[in-house]
Amino acid sequence: MGFLSNRRKRTRLAPELDDQELGRLLKSLLATTRTGTIATTDLCMAQMSRLLDQDPGDWDRRTHRISVLADFLAASHLPRSWAAREPRNATALVLHAWSQVAQARAQDRPGDTSDAAESCLRAAELAPDDPTPWVALLKVARRERWKQPHVFGVWNEVLARDRWNREAYMNMLGYLAPEEAGSRMQVLDFVDALGARMPANAPCVATELTAQVFQYHAILGRGGYEALVARTHWSQGTAAQALDRAAHTWGQPGFLRHAKSLADLNLLAHALMAADRRVEARTAFEAVGGIVTAWPWQSAGDPLTEFEQAQRRATVGL
Structure with missing residues (x-):
């Protein structure tokens, strides 16, 4: 227990x-939203606007x-309030739509996301070069289980603006999985098509490994003999x-x-x-530097505990 206490x-x-x-x-929003006054709402909106409008084109x-x-504001009134106050602010509209989907996911309910879809489309009109309204709409499409032709239409709009958008690839990977609207074969075809063109350090580089971790977790979930020999998954083929x-x-x-490099390194360490x-x-644990992502570690329990125990096993014998 002493090791875990120090590692934590x-x-x-x-x-x-x-x-x-x-x-x-995030720390400022957590502190200022506790008062719940109009003044603090204005301050939060200004802070978010200032950060999200930095580095145009990144x-x-x-x-x-x-x-x-x-995700952080999924249960907050802030995204809706900001979009209502500034209905021609594409950033506010995208954040509002995205947070609606995050809230529905957190509450594990279908939720009415028709308003979110409308916000995405308005944002796309206001900021035609920005891929984020289309990425948000892709999340809405997954939540509402749109048919594949419509989803691929949204997907193509993202690619036209940001060819290697990580969030878009991860959402398509989830949508094409057999648990949602696709099949294992579609996932394989999607990953194969990506690998043929993608730069080795593109933001979406973890798509292939993510697909393999999903499959590994599915094997574990089936239990029995398959789960006992699940490790062999990583010594075979793709x-x-x-x-x-x-x-x-x-x-x-x-x-x-890219911005989520440390998330990808967490994934690599797990795999x-x-x-x-x-x-x-x-090497992967050293590169992570102690910054832990909930997924994939939470698949087996508390993510910090799972990370710490895996890191300890990796250093046994040094």
């Missing part, structure tokens, strides 16, 4: 990852920040190749530069430990 001081769940400005905003960073804020490629390159200093490749996992 150095590890933390941080949805903002290494985005320090976003982290400061769609990767903008998507990351909106996604984190939407799973082994995907893990080899990631292990060879991702941990190199400066190789991954390497599942494959019992501990030496390589140590």
